[in-house]
Amino acid sequence: MKNNLSMFFTPKSIAVVGASRNPSKAGHGILKNILWSFEHKDKIFPVNPSVTEILGLHVYSSLLEIPINIDLVILFVPPKIIPGLMSQCDEKKVKGVIIESAGFAEVGEEGEKVQNEILKLAKKFKIRIWGANCIGTVTDTLVTTFEPFDENIRVKGHLSIVGQSGYFGGAMLLQFFSERMVGIRKACSIGNKIDVDECDLLIDFLNDEKTNVAAFYLEGFKNPRKFLQIARKSTIPIICLLGGLSPVGKKAVLSHTSSTVHGSPELLANLLSQSGIIQVEEFGELFNVVEAFTKLPVPQSNKLAIVTITGAGGVIGADIASKYNIELPDLSKKATEKLQQVFPSWMPPKNPVDSWPAFELHGVDKALRKILSILLQSEEIDMVILMIACMSVAKTFDPMIVKSMNKYAKPLITYIDGDKKIKDNWTKTIRSNNGVVFYNIRTCIRILHFFNQFKKHLDRRVI
Amino acid sequence: MKNNLSMFFTPKSIAVVGASRNPSKAGHGILKNILWSFEHKDKIFPVNPSVTEILGLHVYSSLLEIPINIDLVILFVPPKIIPGLMSQCDEKKVKGVIIESAGFAEVGEEGEKVQNEILKLAKKFKIRIWGANCIGTVTDTLVTTFEPFDENIRVKGHLSIVGQSGYFGGAMLLQFFSERMVGIRKACSIGNKIDVDECDLLIDFLNDEKTNVAAFYLEGFKNPRKFLQIARKSTIPIICLLGGLSPVGKKAVLSHTSSTVHGSPELLANLLSQSGIIQVEEFGELFNVVEAFTKLPVPQSNKLAIVTITGAGGVIGADIASKYNIELPDLSKKATEKLQQVFPSWMPPKNPVDSWPAFELHGVDKALRKILSILLQSEEIDMVILMIACMSVAKTFDPMIVKSMNKYAKPLITYIDGDKKIKDNWTKTIRSNNGVVFYNIRTCIRILHFFNQFKKHLDRRVI
Numbered sequence: 001m002k003n004n005l006s007m008f009f010t011p012k013s014i015a016v017v018g019a020s021r022n023p024s025k026a027g028h029g030i031l032k033n034i035l036w037s038f039e040h041k042d043k044i045f046p047v048n049p050s051v052t053e054i055l056g057l058h059v060y061s062s063l064l065e066i067p068i069n070i071d072l073v074i075l076f077v078p079p080k081i082i083p084g085l086m087s088q089c090d091e092k093k094v095k096g097v098i099i100e101s102a103g104f105a106e107v108g109e110e111g112e113k114v115q116n117e118i119l120k121l122a123k124k125f126k127i128r129i130w131g132a133n134c135i136g137t138v139t140d141t142l143v144t145t146f147e148p149f150d151e152n153i154r155v156k157g158h159l160s161i162v163g164q165s166g167y168f169g170g171a172m173l174l175q176f177f178s179e180r181m182v183g184i185r186k187a188c189s190i191g192n193k194i195d196v197d198e199c200d201l202l203i204d205f206l207n208d209e210k211t212n213v214a215a216f217y218l219e220g221f222k223n224p225r226k227f228l229q230i231a232r233k234s235t236i237p238i239i240c241l242l243g244g245l246s247p248v249g250k251k252a253v254l255s256h257t258s259s260t261v262h263g264s265p266e267l268l269a270n271l272l273s274q275s276g277i278i279q280v281e282e283f284g285e286l287f288n289v290v291e292a293f294t295k296l297p298v299p300q301s302n303k304l305a306i307v308t309i310t311g312a313g314g315v316i317g318a319d320i321a322s323k324y325n326i327e328l329p330d331l332s333k334k335a336t337e338k339l340q341q342v343f344p345s346w347m348p349p350k351n352p353v354d355s356w357p358a359f360e361l362h363g364v365d366k367a368l369r370k371i372l373s374i375l376l377q378s379e380e381i382d383m384v385i386l387m388i389a390c391m392s393v394a395k396t397f398d399p400m401i402v403k404s405m406n407k408y409a410k411p412l413i414t415y416i417d418g419d420k421k422i423k424d425n426w427t428k429t430i431r432s433n434n435g436v437v438f439y440n441i442r443t444c445i446r447i448l449h450f451f452n453q454f455k456k457h458l459d460r461r462v463i
Numbered sequence: 464m465k466n467n468l469s470m471f472f473t474p475k476s477i478a479v480v481g482a483s484r485n486p487s488k489a490g491h492g493i494l495k496n497i498l499w500s501f502e503h504k505d506k507i508f509p510v511n512p513s514v515t516e517i518l519g520l521h522v523y524s525s526l527l528e529i530p531i532n533i534d535l536v537i538l539f540v541p542p543k544i545i546p547g548l549m550s551q552c553d554e555k556k557v558k559g560v561i562i563e564s565a566g567f568a569e570v571g572e573e574g575e576k577v578q579n580e581i582l583k584l585a586k587k588f589k590i591r592i593w594g595a596n597c598i599g600t601v602t603d604t605l606v607t608t609f610e611p612f613d614e615n616i617r618v619k620g621h622l623s624i625v626g627q628s629g630y631f632g633g634a635m636l637l638q639f640f641s642e643r644m645v646g647i648r649k650a651c652s653i654g655n656k657i658d659v660d661e662c663d664l665l666i667d668f669l670n671d672e673k674t675n676v677a678a679f680y681l682e683g684f685k686n687p688r689k690f691l692q693i694a695r696k697s698t699i700p701i702i703c704l705l706g707g708l709s710p711v712g713k714k715a716v717l718s719h720t721s722s723t724v725h726g727s728p729e730l731l732a733n734l735l736s737q738s739g740i741i742q743v744e745e746f747g748e749l750f751n752v753v754e755a756f757t758k759l760p761v762p763q764s765n766k767l768a769i770v771t772i773t774g775a776g777g778v779i780g781a782d783i784a785s786k787y788n789i790e791l792p793d794l795s796k797k798a799t800e801k802l803q804q805v806f807p808s809w810m811p812p813k814n815p816v817d818s819w820p821a822f823e824l825h826g827v828d829k830a831l832r833k834i835l836s837i838l839l840q841s842e843e844i845d846m847v848i849l850m851i852a853c854m855s856v857a858k859t860f861d862p863m864i865v866k867s868m869n870k871y872a873k874p875l876i877t878y879i880d881g882d883k884k885i886k887d888n889w890t891k892t893i894r895s896n897n898g899v900v901f902y903n904i905r906t907c908i909r910i911l912h913f914f915n916q917f918k919k920h921l922d923r924r925v926i
Contacts, residue, residue, distance in 0.1 A: 107809060147854075165775035172854055175882045219778060243778035246785030252815050256774030282779050283880065284903035311719030312628035315682060315706035316745050322709030346570060352715050391610075391635055417746065418638045440747035 003203040007096030011071035018076035019046030027076040029146035037143040069093040079103045079114045086121035099132035105258035134191030135166045157183010158212035160205045164219045181431045197222040213293045215239040220259030228275040237293045239278045276457030292447045296411040299382040302452045305375045306352035308387040314352025324449040335378040376408035390418030399426040403433035466666040470559030474534035481539035482509030490539040492609035500606040532556040542566045542577045549584035562595035568721035597654030598629045620646010621675035623668045627682045644894045660685040676756045678702040683722030691738040700756045739920030755910045759874040762845040765915045768838045769815035771850040777815025787912040798841040839871035846874045853881030862889040866896035
């Protein structure tokens with residue numbers, strides 16, 4: 001399936017209508033972000049009839065005054081004047097318009113009327129519309145959101161994400177993902193999705209060589225059947241959080257993005273799962289799953305070993321694994337014999353591997369390196385959870401151990417508990433080295449469950 | 464129901480058999496902790512035939528040499544010599560023995576034999592046994608664990624907790640709870656529970672005026688029927704994490720504390736719930752629930768208002784609430800009218816209350832104070848979740864607002880997302896002022912679900 005959204009992602013020229021001198025206004029923020037992010041510095045054109053200069057740029061009193069044709073126009077102006085601007089866009093050969101202002105279908109009938117009028121004109125002029133009521137795009141080459149953006153903490157990478165909410169734009173987006181060292185390829189706030197919708201973007205992501213993981217927060221599908229059909233052929237994980245599944249949630253969505261999710265939550269869950277889409281339950285889980293999929297290899301099976309510093313951790317880990325049909329196989333004779341060399345004779349190693357006696361014998365570092373590499377090399381094990389706590393016996397734990405296990409190409413998830421400062425430090429090191437850390441066991445297990453779900457999808461995928 | 468465990472919690476004299484000069488040995492750690500925590504400094508007696516002085520104390524070569532009778536003996540010696548020590552204990556009129564050494568039923572038949580022998584002698588001499596294979600007690604007046612203990616970060620308070628795992632003792636215990644500003648009354652590691660078991664402790668907690676919340680991590684019930692019967696009459700919340708519910712979990716328990724949970728997970732869940740016990744799914748949830756119950760009032764009903772900074776948060780909050788039968792009622796005319804004064808006219812306030820337009824009008828502080836106090840005073844609302852994110856519009860959020868809402872005596876849970884540093888600071892302030900903070904929505908909703916479950920228990924309680 002082909003698709004062309006290049007006018008939004010790689011335009012050659014941009015105009016911002018509604019550009020403002022006031023730093024607290026969105027019309028200022030948009031221009032500011034474009035100024036530092038867009039490579040064609042001489043093809044940025046602010047438009048505002050009552051100002052002559054903003055951020056050192058000459059301001060045009062109308063689109064028509066701009067001396068060249070424009071690929072992308074960004075609008076932050078009152079809804080009612082937008083239909084009038086569409087023919088100007090046509091005259092300037094505009095290919096795409098992002099409407100970041102609010103006040104459309106989400107506020108009532110009148111707004112919906114304007115929205116429909118804009119769409120009609122856009123179709124007539126063959127202009128694609130992005131939004132309205134959105135906060136634009138953040139890609140590795142262009143930032144059009146009005147949200148303040150801290151260039152220094154951004155990580156560029158391979159996640160492309162769509163959010164029907166400002167929550168996934170600008171500052172928040174960076175905070176969510178830079179802390180986890182998850183790099184962004186394209187982040188798309190699509191608001192009321194008058195025209196460009198989740199199907200357009202899914203197609204774009206699947207055709208994009210730099211996108212390895214696709215994620216969506218949606219408050220409704222414009223064309224669910226089409227979305228599911230595209231998803232079924234995907235070779236990259238598609239992670240989806242649906243909002244508005246409950247009656248109260250649906251009502252809240254109406255005044256947010258004026259969308260609707262149709263069908264019962266159970267039916268939707270089935271349909272998504274059959275199409276290989278990973279459905280998550282909330283924002284926190286979305287970030288966790290995205291992080292795991294961008295960093296870790298997909299396991300070959302559901303066979304898990306748990307390495308723990310406390311018996312209780314292994315017990316609860318095994319209990320939760322069993323809820324998600326994740327198997328903790330008995331260790332092979334070979335693995336057991338190898339492990340026994342690290343353990344005292346009174347402690348025959350089993351899965352879960354309660355490791356403190358080995359720590360006491362050999363120190364945390366040596367013991368853990370041996371235990372983890374034996375397990376990650378064992379045929380009966382395809383994924384490992386390492387549970388570590390900042391207890392006295394493990395205080396000297398070196399988080400770089402996690403990195404050294406990457407070579408085995410099986411997912412290793414680290415669970416940390418205990419002293420906050422130590423936890424924060426270990427987390428930072430592991431995350432910076434392409435590892436993942438979570439602070440509760442259910443999260444670790446659900447990640448593995450989603451991995452297995454995706455593996456099944458790959459195996460049965462329509463080719 | 465009456466019960467006397469005062470020999471363990473408030474002894475007048477203590478002997479430590481197996482005391483050691485070596486700071487890395489448990490026999491040293493135990494003595495050290497007793498030395499700083501126990502009020503009767505002149506009634507602490509280390510016993511070790513091969514040493515004459517430890518930590519400035521005279522060391523006795525045997526229990527029998529100690530000049531006075533002893534209330535509590537703590538043993539860190541090889542299992543096989545313990546039966547021989549029991550008659551010495553009898554001679555010294557010992558009332559309780561804590562066995563912190565391991566190597567009993569959890570390692571096999573031979574250990575089990577020793578364990579049974581000790582129990583037989585204890586019954587004969589009317590001595591209560593605590594453990595074995597445990598790490599002792601941490602109470603507000605006595606610390607008998609061998610784990611390093613940071614007196615400076617401990618918080619004394621009203622939580623009493625039982626853990627069949629070292630995970631809940633000493634350093635880890637402090638780290639878990641001091642960070643959350645949850646004060647400990649009695650923390651009890653009971654290991655193999657040869658004699659003193661969860662029923663003894665539950666009775667003790669329910670009779671203890673200073674215990675407001677009772678929590679248990681158990682890998683089996685010694686007498687489930689009795690435990691449930693006692694629980695049914697409780698006026699304080701009883702929170703329980705059961706380990707070993709799955710086949711693999713059960714196997715792991717055998718080599719951990721040699722216990723067994725009987726019955727299917729579903730049957731157990733029903734029995735616990737019918738007895739008003741709150742069953743949690745893992746450690747993280749245990750800490751969360753304990754924190755909420757020690758700090759917040761129990762709500763009168765399941766009627767929730769969500770105050771959010773982003774529409775998406777309200778939508779997902781409503782969706783998850785619906786899964787747990789938590790109601791988000793429409794706001795009364797009175798509340799709506801009052802709220803409307805804080806909101807712009809184009810934004811009629813609804814539940815969930817999407818608050819950013821009010822923030823833009825009045826600033827975060829003024830808007831939030833008004834919104835929260837209107838909701839917390841409304842008859843149709845009995846609990847509130849405040850979702851706040853470190854977005855530009857909310858950066859000036861003052862976490863002390865949460866404290867100022869305590870006067871309404873309805874539970875207010877704060878959900879924070881965004882920049883880690885800001886999040887950490889807000890969290891610290893809120894927690895230090897008797898508030899709770901969680902970082903994912905499911906957690907907030909599950910807490911409220913458990914609150915409602917406990918409220919139902921109180922209403923139908925056998926009096």
